[in-house]
Amino acid sequence: MLKLMNVSIAYKDKVVLENLNFSANKGEIIGVAAPNGTGKTTMFNIIANFVKPDSGKVIFDDQYEYRNEKEELLIHKQLVIFPEQKDLFEELSGVDHLKLYADIWNGSSKKVPEIIERLQMGHYVKRKVKTYSLGMRQRLCFAMMMAADTPIMLMDEVMNGLDISNVALISDCLIDMKKQNKLIFVASHLLENLDLYADRVIFLKNGGIVHEQVFAGELEAYLKVEISPSNYGALASSVKLPAGHLYIADYLLCIPLTGMDRVEQTAWFDRMLDWNEKTINVGPLGTVEHYEKYYSINK
Numbered sequence: 533m534l535k536l537m538n539v540s541i542a543y544k545d546k547v548v549l550e551n552l553n554f555s556a557n558k559g560e561i562i563g564v565a566a567p568n569g570t571g572k573t574t575m576f577n578i579i580a581n582f583v584k585p586d587s588g589k590v591i592f593d594d595q596y597e598y599r600n601e602k603e604e605l606l607i608h609k610q611l612v613i614f615p616e617q618k619d620l621f622e623e624l625s626g627v628d629h630l631k632l633y634a635d636i637w638n639g640s641s642k643k644v645p646e647i648i649e650r651l652q653m654g655h656y657v658k659r660k661v662k663t664y665s666l667g668m669r670q671r672l673c674f675a676m677m678m679a680a681d682t683p684i685m686l687m688d689e690v691m692n693g694l695d696i697s698n699v700a701l702i703s704d705c706l707i708d709m710k711k712q713n714k715l716i717f718v719a720s721h722l723l724e725n726l727d728l729y730a731d732r733v734i735f736l737k738n739g740g741i742v743h744e745q746v747f748a749g750e751l752e753a754y755l756k757v758e759i760s761p762s763n764y765g766a767l768a769s770s771v772k773l774p775a776g777h778l779y780i781a782d783y784l785l786c787i788p789l790t791g792m793d794r795v796e797q798t799a800w801f802d803r804m805l806d807w808n809e810k811t812i813n814v815g816p817l818g819t820v821e822h823y824e825k826y827y828s829i830n831k
């Protein structure tokens with residue numbers, strides 16, 4: 533449905549994306565994780581053609597590219613990018629914004645009342661935007677995307693400024709939207725949140741994708757133990773750590789349990805209880821752990 537082919541862009545001598553290749557399909561939520569200033573927004577802007585890459589291209593449905601106005605219009609009918617709060621019209625109401633987005637993309641605002649109810653915006657949505665709090669504005673921006681209801685959605689920092697219950701509400705909406713077969717990109721610094729709904733998380737570094745975490749099928753289970761570098765050194769010299777173990781960001785030892793028999797697993801539990809300093813748990817590696825692996829300041 534969407535392909536990025538050899539996309540490169542640099543600002544002066546700063547290379548932001550370099551020969552980026554990536555493809556994505558309908559019915560997927562793709563998390564995009566990376567530190568500030570890595571290129572997440574730039575990638576979205578290139579997908580939306582708000583920024584032209586120096587080289588490479590974006591292809592939709594194996595046939596459409598940004599070659600002329602007609603194609604651009606066709607693609608833009610299929611795609612919406614998360615509005616920025618600063619682009620909201622202070623003197624208009626939330627309902628006005630929703631109708632605007634619904635009309636532009638669908639020619640009908642029939643679904644607007646349903647969206648207002650789903651996002652629990654009824655008590656404020658008729659007031660002017662200038663009276664809204666940060667979280668109210670953010671929910672409105674998300675509701676505008678729902679009103680556009682396009683097959684492809686690019687969401688940059690969608691959870692910014694939301695409290696826990698609103699993060700849960702928007703996460704549920706994202707899961708519903710995925711079931712409607714949409715392709716949704718979510719760039720976020722709320723890494724644990726991505727684990728709730730993302731099918732894949734891509735990690736950007738040095739202009740490319742340094743890792744892609746796929747959350748489908750059986751994931752390898754790890755015993756995860758917090759342990760200081762000095763204790764890790766002592767442990768490593770007293771016992772042979774299993775192949776495939778990781779020591780992430782100088783604090784988290786991850787021992788792969790998949791493939792071990794129960795006796796071996798229990799032996800590792802016993803052993804690690806003596807070394808654990810804070811928390812010990814079992815599970816697959818999540819977005820947080822992968823992030824720390826690639827961006828820890830110790831790396």
Ligand SMILES: Nc1ncnc2c1ncn2[C@@H]1O[C@H](COP(=O)(O)OP(=O)(O)OP(=O)(O)O)[C@@H](O)[C@H]1O
Nearest residue numbers: 543544546548566567568569570571572573574575
């Ligand atoms: N118009 C521009 N002119 C010059 N440099 C730019 C421009 N737009 C982006 N950059 C640079 O490109 C790099 C990537 O920026 P981008 O906004 O894509 O990062 P990001 O990963 O989205 O960051 P954040 O998490 O802070 O939103 C940064 O170094 C930024 O300064």
